[in-house]
Amino acid sequence: MCENIEKTQVVIPRLGQGENLLGAYALEVTGVTKGRGSLFIHTAGAVYMLKSFTGSMEKAQGLAQVLAELKTWDPAVEQILPTQEGAYAVREEGGPTYVLKSYQPGRECDVKNAFEVLEGARKLADLHLQLETIETDKKEVFFAPQHLLAEEVRRHNRELKNLRNYIRKKKKKTGFEDLYEQAYGTFYGQGEQVEEEILSLKEELQLCHGDYHHHNVLDCSGTSHIQHFESMRMDSAMSDLAKYTRKALEKNRWNAELGRQMLMTYQRVRPFRTGELQQLYLRLLYPEKFWKIANHYNNNKKTWSSKRDGDKLRQILAQEKARQEFLVLLYNLAE
Numbered sequence: 181m182c183e184n185i186e187k188t189q190v191v192i193p194r195l196g197q198g199e200n201l202l203g204a205y206a207l208e209v210t211g212v213t214k215g216r217g218s219l220f221i222h223t224a225g226a227v228y229m230l231k232s233f234t235g236s237m238e239k240a241q242g243l244a245q246v247l248a249e250l251k252t253w254d255p256a257v258e259q260i261l262p263t264q265e266g267a268y269a270v271r272e273e274g275g276p277t278y279v280l281k282s283y284q285p286g287r288e289c290d291v292k293n294a295f296e297v298l299e300g301a302r303k304l305a306d307l308h309l310q311l312e313t314i315e316t317d318k319k320e321v322f323f324a325p326q327h328l329l330a331e332e333v334r335r336h337n338r339e340l341k342n343l344r345n346y347i348r349k350k351k352k353k354t355g356f357e358d359l360y361e362q363a364y365g366t367f368y369g370q371g372e373q374v375e376e377e378i379l380s381l382k383e384e385l386q387l388c389h390g391d392y393h394h395h396n397v398l399d400c401s402g403t404s405h406i407q408h409f410e411s412m413r414m415d416s417a418m419s420d421l422a423k424y425t426r427k428a429l430e431k432n433r434w435n436a437e438l439g440r441q442m443l444m445t446y447q448r449v450r451p452f453r454t455g456e457l458q459q460l461y462l463r464l465l466y467p468e469k470f471w472k473i474a475n476h477y478n479n480n481k482k483t484w485s486s487k488r489d490g491d492k493l494r495q496i497l498a499q500e501k502a503r504q505e506f507l508v509l510l511y512n513l514a515e
Contacts (some may be wrong), residue, residue: 201270202230204263205280220283228261229283232276233269233410235321240269240279242318243412246311246387253310256284256405284405286398291431294438296400301442303404304392304424305449308417311387322387323414329463330378336471337371340364343478356477356490363497367467374466381459383416392420393427418456421446422463430469434502436509443513457514465507469496 202209202221211222218231233240244260251257258281260268271277290296325331344364347357389396390411397406429439443460452460473496477489 201272201278204265204267204270205261206264221280227283228280229258230278230280231408231410233279234277235410237267237269237271237277238318239321240277241267242316242321243279243409244268245316245318246314246412247409249314249316250310253306254405256403258282258284258407258409279410284398284407286405286407287401289394289397289400289404291394291428293400294441297394297428297432297438298441298445299400299404300394300397300424300428301421301445302449303397303400303406304389304420305446307389307406308386308420309450314387319387319414322412323385327413327415327419329383329416329419329459330375333371333375333378333466336466336475337368337375339478340368340371340471340474343474344368346478354486354490356486356493359490359493359497360474360477363470363493366500367470370465370467371471374462378459378462381455381462383459384453385414386417388413388415388417388420390415390420392424394424394431416456416459417450418460418463422460425460426464426468429503429506430499434499434506436502436506439506440509440513443510457510461507461510461514464510 202212207221207223207228209221209223213220213222215229218229221228221230235243240260244262247257247259251259261280261282262268263270269277269279289300326335344361347353347361350357353361389406389409390413391408392406396408397404399405425439425442428442429435432438443457470493473489473492477486
C-alpha cells in the first residue's frame with residue numbers, strides 16, 4: 181500500500197542535530213509526518229516528500245531536469261523542488277543528502293492481480309520510450325559502471341564463492357549452511373553461465389528508472405503513474421524490465437503464462453531491439469534471489485538469520501522448477 185501520512189505522529193520539522201534543512205525551502209511548513217523511509221512535509225496547500233538521496237548534488241540537478249521533461253508525458257510525475265538558492269538537494273555538514281519532491285498519493289500495484297501487473301509492464305515500456313527522447317547535458321552523472329550487468333555479475337559470483345569457501349571450512353554447520361552447500365552447484369552454475377555469455381552481448385544504454393517494481397507503480401487499475409526515480413541511471417532498458425518481471429513472478433510462483441503476457445504487453449508499446457530478449461533471458465537466468473539470501477546471511481551470520489535465510493532458500497528451491505519453465509519459454513522467444 182502507499183505510505184500512510186494521515187495517522188502518523190506529527191514531529192518537529194527538523195532532520196538532525198544541525199541546521200533545520202527545511203529552512204532552505206520557501207515553504208510555510210505546518211507539520212511533518214513520518215513515512216516509510218521518508219518524511220512528509222505538510223503545508224497549507226500541498227504535501228511534499230523529503231527523502232534521502234545517495235547521488236551527488238549534480239545528479240540531483242540532472243534528475244530534476246529529466247523529471248521536469250517527463251511532466252509533459254505524465255502530469256503526475258514527481259518533481260524535485262529547488263531550494264531558495266536554486267539547489268536541488270540539501271545536506272547537513274557530515275550528514276546525508278536529501279531531496280524534496282512533490283507527493284502524489286496512490287495505491288501500489290497489486291502484484292496478485294494480473295491486469296495490474298500487465299498495466300505496470302505497459303507503463304514501463306511507455307516510460308522507456310519517453311526516456312529515449314530526453315536530451316540532457318547531465319547524462320554522465322547517471323552513469324555508474326558498478327551497476328552494469330557484467331560487473332555486477334562478476335562481483336556477485338565472487339561473493340557466492342567466498343561464502344561457499346567460508347562454509348566449507350566450518351566444522352559444525354547450521355541447517356542453512358548445509359542447504360546452501362547443496363544448492364550452490366545449481367545456482368552458481370547459472371551465475372557462471374551468465375558471466376560467460378554476457379560478455380558477447382552489446383548493451384545499449386539509456387536513462388532507466390533504476391528501481392522499477394510493483395511498489396513504485398501506483399493506481400494500476402486506472403490511470404497509473406510511477407514514483408521514486410531517485411535510482412535513475414544509464415543502463416539497458418532490460419535492467420528495469422528484468423527487475424519488474426522477477427519481482428512480479430516471484431510473487432506469483434513463476435507463472436510462465438503471466439510472464440509471457442508481461443513481455444507481450446511491453447513489446448506492444450516498445451518493440452524489443454536486437455539482442456534485448458537474449459539479454460533479458462540472461463538477467464533473469466542469474467540467480468538473483470539466491471545471491472540476496474547469501475548476501476543477507478553473510479552480513480549477519482547469526483542463528484536467527486540462519487533460520488530465516490534457510491526458510492527463504494527452501495522457498496526458492498521449491499519454485500525452481502516453475503522458474504526454469506519460464507526461462508525455457510523466454511529462451512525460445514529470444515531465439
